[in-house]
Amino acid sequence: MSSSAPLWSVLVLPAVLVAAACVLVAVESALAGGSALAPAQEAARLLVQQRRATVAADSLLRQAGIVTLPVAAVLAALVLPLGFQSVSDLGVGVVWFNALEVLAWAAVWMVGWGSNSAFGLVGAYRYVAQGLCYELPHMFALITAALAAETLRVGGIVDAQAGLWLVVWMPVAFLLYLGSALAMSFWGPFDHPVSSDGAGGAAAELSGADRLLFLAGRRLLLVVSAAFSVPLFLGGGHGPLLPPWLWTLVKTAAVLALVVSARRRLPTIRAERLAELAWVVLIPLAIVQALVVALVVLGR
Amino acid sequence: MDLTAALRAFGSGRPHALVVAPPGATAARLAVEAELHFRGWPAAASPAEADLLLVCGAEAPLAPYVERVWLSMGVPRARVQVASAAEAAEALTRAQRQLARAPVRSPEAEDRAGLDSHGGHGGRESDGGHGGHEGGEEDVAGLPLADRADDRDGLELDRLHVPLGPILADWPAGLVVHAELQGDVIQTAEVEVLAGEASEPPFWNEPWLRSEQGDTVLRGEAERRRAAAYLDSLGRLLAVAGWEDAALGARRLRDAALAGAPAAELLGSAERFARRVGRSRTLRWSTDSLGVVDRDSAQAAGVAGAAGDVTARWQRWLTETVAALGLLDDGTPLCTEDLEGPRGPLGVAEPPSAALLSLLPGLLEGAELGGARLIVASVDPDLDEVAWSRARKEALV
Numbered sequence: 001m002s003s004s005a006p007l008w009s010v011l012v013l014p015a016v017l018v019a020a021a022c023v024l025v026a027v028e029s030a031l032a033g034g035s036a037l038a039p040a041q042e043a044a045r046l047l048v049q050q051r052r053a054t055v056a057a058d059s060l061l062r063q064a065g066i067v068t069l070p071v072a073a074v075l076a077a078l079v080l081p082l083g084f085q086s087v088s089d090l091g092v093g094v095v096w097f098n099a100l101e102v103l104a105w106a107a108v109w110m111v112g113w114g115s116n117s118a119f120g121l122v123g124a125y126r127y128v129a130q131g132l133c134y135e136l137p138h139m140f141a142l143i144t145a146a147l148a149a150e151t152l153r154v155g156g157i158v159d160a161q162a163g164l165w166l167v168v169w170m171p172v173a174f175l176l177y178l179g180s181a182l183a184m185s186f187w188g189p190f191d192h193p194v195s196s197d198g199a200g201g202a203a204a205e206l207s208g209a210d211r212l213l214f215l216a217g218r219r220l221l222l223v224v225s226a227a228f229s230v231p232l233f234l235g236g237g238h239g240p241l242l243p244p245w246l247w248t249l250v251k252t253a254a255v256l257a258l259v260v261s262a263r264r265r266l267p268t269i270r271a272e273r274l275a276e277l278a279w280v281v282l283i284p285l286a287i288v289q290a291l292v293v294a295l296v297v298l299g300r
Numbered sequence: 301m302d303l304t305a306a307l308r309a310f311g312s313g314r315p316h317a318l319v320v321a322p323p324g325a326t327a328a329r330l331a332v333e334a335e336l337h338f339r340g341w342p343a344a345a346s347p348a349e350a351d352l353l354l355v356c357g358a359e360a361p362l363a364p365y366v367e368r369v370w371l372s373m374g375v376p377r378a379r380v381q382v383a384s385a386a387e388a389a390e391a392l393t394r395a396q397r398q399l400a401r402a403p404v405r406s407p408e409a410e411d412r413a414g415l416d417s418h419g420g421h422g423g424r425e426s427d428g429g430h431g432g433h434e435g436g437e438e439d440v441a442g443l444p445l446a447d448r449a450d451d452r453d454g455l456e457l458d459r460l461h462v463p464l465g466p467i468l469a470d471w472p473a474g475l476v477v478h479a480e481l482q483g484d485v486i487q488t489a490e491v492e493v494l495a496g497e498a499s500e501p502p503f504w505n506e507p508w509l510r511s512e513q514g515d516t517v518l519r520g521e522a523e524r525r526r527a528a529a530y531l532d533s534l535g536r537l538l539a540v541a542g543w544e545d546a547a548l549g550a551r552r553l554r555d556a557a558l559a560g561a562p563a564a565e566l567l568g569s570a571e572r573f574a575r576r577v578g579r580s581r582t583l584r585w586s587t588d589s590l591g592v593v594d595r596d597s598a599q600a601a602g603v604a605g606a607a608g609d610v611t612a613r614w615q616r617w618l619t620e621t622v623a624a625l626g627l628l629d630d631g632t633p634l635c636t637e638d639l640e641g642p643r644g645p646l647g648v649a650e651p652p653s654a655a656l657l658s659l660l661p662g663l664l665e666g667a668e669l670g671g672a673r674l675i676v677a678s679v680d681p682d683l684d685e686v687a688w689s690r691a692r693k694e695a696l697v
Contacts, residue, residue, distance in 0.1 A: 032545070034340050038314055045311030045351065048304060048404065050374035052348060118462045119346070122484045122669055189542075189582065196345040196469055197540045197673040207348040207374040267583045268542025270670045 003155070005085040013087055014074050020227075020252075021219040028260055046212035054116050054205050062114030065107045066210050069217030072103035077224045079154045083237040083244030086154060093154035094146050097228060098139060101184055104221055105131050108186065108193060111214060112202035123201020127193035129271040130183055133278035134190075138180035140286035144173040144293050145232045158236030165235040169296070172289040174233040176282060178255070181229065183274075185222035188263035194218075195268050226259055227252045304404065308376070312400050316342050318350035318373075320366055320467050323474045323683035324498030325357025330532070331385035332356055334555045335392050337548075345469045347372045352395045353379040361474060361496030361687075365466050376402035451482045452666070459487065464672070466494050470539045471676065474683045475657075477664060479672075486672055489664035491657055495683050497691035502651075502684035504529040505641040511634040512647060519630035520563075527570070527624035528557040529642035529682075530617040537614055537677040538577070541586060549573050563628035570625050574618040587611045591663040591675035601655040603644045610678040643682055651685035 025039040035041075053059060079086050079093035090096050105128065112124020146152050148170065149160035157166075167174040183190040194201040206214055230236055230251045237244025239251075269277075317336055321329035332354055336343060344350035347369045359366050359381065370379055378398035382391040446458040464477040478490040501509045507522035531554035538547035553573060557566055577583065587610035598607035605616055639645065644652025656679050663679070664672050 038340070041311050041314040043311075044307040045314065045316075048308045048311055048376065049351070050376075050405070052372070052374045118460055118481065122481075125484065126670075191542060192670065195542045195670075197542065197670050199346040199468060200349060204346045205348050211349070264545045266543070267538070267546070267580065267586055269582065270586055272668060272670070273586055 003085055004089045005087055009085075009087045010078075013077055016082075017074060017077055017220055017223060018216075020223045021216065024223060024256055024260070025219060028263075031260065031264070043212060046208055049208040049211075051208035051210050052205070057116045057205075058114040060114075061110045063210075065110030065112075065114060066206070066214050066217070068103055068107035068110070069214060070220050071217075072100045072107065073217060073220035073224045076100035076221075077227075080224065080228055081154060081158060081231050081236055082248050084155065084158065089153060089155040092152045094142050094152045094157070097154070098142055101221070101225060102135070104184055107217070108202050111206070112193075115202075115205040117205045119199045119204040120202055123193045123195075123198050123204065126198070126271045127186060127202060130186070130190060130193060130274060133271065133274045133282075134180040134183035137176045137278065137282045137286040138184065140283070140290050141173040141177035141180065142232070144170055144286075144290045145177075147290065147297060148293050150297065154231050158231045158238070161235040162238055165233065165238075167233040167235075170233070170289055170293055172285055173293075174229065176286050176289075177229055177232065178226070178259070179282075181225035182222070182259060182262070184225055185218055187218065187222050188259065189266035189269045190274075192268050192271050192274075197268075222259070223256070226255050229255055308404070309400070312351075312376075312396065314341060315351040315378075315396065315399055316344040316349050317352040317354050317395075318344045318347060318369065318467075318469070319354045319356065320359070320362065320369070321356040321473045322359060322362045323493075323495040323687040324500060324502075326503035326682075326684055327385040327500075328356035328382050328388065330503075330555070330558065331388035332382055332392070333551065335388045337551065337555070339392065341392075343469060348374065351377055351399055353377065354382055354391070354395065355379070356382045357384075358496075361494045362466055365494075369467050376404050378402055449482070449487070451485070451487070457482045464676075470536045471673075472681055472683050474687075475676070475681065477660070477672075477676070479664070481669070484669040486664050486667055486669065489661045489672075491660050493657065493683060493686055495687040495690060497694060498684060498687035499691065500688075502682060502688050504532075504643070504682055505646055505685065508634065508639045508641050508646050511636055512639060517634045519632050519634055520628045522634055523624040523627040523630065524557055524560075526642045527566075527621045528554045530621045530624070531557065531570075533677075533680040534577075534614060534617050534621070536680060537610075537617075537674070538583075540673045540677040541583060543580075543583065546573075546577050546580075549576075557625070563625065566628070567622070567625045570622050574622050578615065578618055583614075584611050587614065587674055587678070590671050591667070591678060593659055593663065597659075601659060602648065602650075603652050603655045603659075605644065606656060606659065606679060610674050613678040643680075643685070651682075651689045653681040653683065653685040654689070656681040657686070 022039065026036040029038040030036040076097050078088050079090055079097050081089070108127040109124045112120040112127070145157055145166055148166055149157040151157060182188050186193045192201070194203045198204065203211065203214055230248055234251045234255070237247050239247040242250070319329060319332055350373050353366070353370050353373065355366055376399055378395045380391050380395040380398065382388055446460050448456050449459045451457045460481045462479050462481050464479055465471055466474050466476045474494045476492040476494060478492060480487045504525060507517045507525050511517040531550045535547045535550035535554060538550055550573065553566070553570055590610040592609045593606050595607045598604050606613060639647045641652065643656065660676065660679060663675050667675060
């Protein structure tokens with residue numbers, strides 16, 4: 001049932017993702033009591049602002065990091081299905097997705113290190129420390145979904161949910177996935193790598209177009225990783241009455257609404273506190289969930 | 301109209317502002333913050349992010365740092381002095397006009413931006429004045445390389461000399477913590493105060509000081525100021541803790557209290573706010589067992605309220621805010637013997653903030669950077685008090 005879309009969809013994908021990210025920031029800004037136009041103003045402001053560099057900055061590393069973030073997000077989205085069609089329904093889709101997400105580690109670290117500023121450096125290492133907390137639960141959550149569907153193909157995972165959505169019998173994996181998706185896009189309660197207590201952390205020295213690209217990349221990553229929970233756990237395009245593509249959009253919007261509300265409710269969770277929670281509670285939970293699913297799969 | 305001009309006209313409608321409030325400029329800072337909020341202009345976390353530099357009061361004690369921050373901001377940029385609270389609205393309008401006219405390309409800024417970017421807000425300290433550097437042969441672009449020393453686990457790691465402050469978002473401006481960092485752990489911390497001498501009494505203590513001078517000050521008026529002082533501290537702490545939404549709530553309440561909102565209305569919203577923040581398990585989890593001051597040393601220093609960990613301190617602010625707002629209609633005059641300001645007893649030789657500052661180095665050593673920021677925000681020394689007491693001592697001599 002699932003298939004790859006025609007080749008031209010490669011060109012449409014980035015535009016769709018950027019549009020989704022724009023809607024997200026506009027809604028967020030309006031909810032926070034600002035104008036929905038504020039993000040557009042912000043983009044205009046950054047386009048005009050001078051790009052500045054610090055002394056002895058590693059410009060090549062920094063620029064590479066800045067560009068990597070949005071590129072990785074868009075490439076990861078190649079396996080993201082709209083309805084039952086993705087740009088490319090790779091046989092190892094889940095692995096592809098995870099591998100590109102992990103590029104964010106390198107990207108943020110390169111930006112922070114390349115800035116040659118103490119706060120940038122601290123922010124960069126906060127992200128690496130955060131990665132050590134979220135990445136294992138994240139991978140276990142991905143594996144659990146793949147295990148239940150007995151395939152690494154994202155389309156296959158969607159097909160396996162024609163009857164029952166995976167979230168129903170693996171809620172823990174779903175929640176772990178969603179939390180780790182936020183941590184990966186260093187957003188909301190997981191914004192420690194770029195939080196204001198470190199003068200903007202990894203992004204402390206970014207201005208102008210550099211800042212715009214970095215922050216846009218982060219939003220794209222948030223949209224893509226949150227949207228990926230729909231084919232993984234929420235049945236993808238499956239649902240009554242509405243066409244599959246609309247179901248995907250509705251479910252994605254619901255997940256993003258959940259994500260936005262989490263940000264307003266929670267303070268930043270510092271990496272040092274997150275580490276304890278992740279290794280003592282989350283990773284064991286993820287393993288138990290995977291084990292339960294494995295036993296169910298073996299038994300059926 | 302070409303594209304750049306159009307983008308500029310649109311983008312300058314919502315500039316990011318870096319607010320610098322040297323000791324003694326609290327009233328002007330509050331007016332500027334309220335005005336920024338009213339216009340929906342965000343506060344910048346670093347010079348790189350900012351288009352506007354708003355210096356409240358007299359910049360004298362921080363002048364060289366303000367200059368470095370200014371040079372490290374990307375163009376177009378504008379810089380405005382807000383001399384007093386009354387000028388805030390006009391100054392912001394002026395700043396926006398200046399920004400709209402500011403040059404988009406500045407060769408001077410391109411040369412110097414990087415060099416000076418570290419000065420004001422805590423990059424690598426390049427003066428080498430802290431010893432331990434191996435001489436000039438290892439310098440990179442005029443900056444000495446980090447020296448090494450054993451860390452707490454006995455590993456030999458780079459040791460960076462990083463000044464935190466004096467200009468940093470949600471930080472008591474004028475406070476400099478000269479920290480030696482290994483990774484993000486503070487190994488040693490030295491506190492310096494760039495306060496100058498204030499000509500005005502500290503804003504937060506003003507009702508009590510007036511009563512000391514012999515004026516009749518009603519209890520309700522003083523309690524209103526006390527509640528606003530705690531809400532200001534809470535706003536700063538919540539912003540440092542990364543809870544923007546709650547920080548905004550605290551600052552709105554603070555501005556309402558200072559603007560003279562009716563008691564019943566304030567108390568209701570303060571109780572809701574206190575319940576919401578007080579119930580947050582995540583916030584408690586984030587601040588528990590950080591920066592513990594034991595009861596005896598807090599009492600010995602004369603600031604009993606600072607006892608406990610960061611959580612205990614913000615919880616105390618919450619309860620005291622609600623308690624103070626419950627007394628707004630108290631029409632009895634303040635009693636002049638017992639002058640208890642928001643941060644501790646007044647009318648003694650040293651202001652309470654001097655005691656708070658003396659606690660800081662001990663609390664900061666061994667803390668990681670994020671924890672250190674929370675500790676400073678939870679102690680929240682009022683440098684206006686320090687500047688005022690210096691001025692008074694000067695006057696006595």
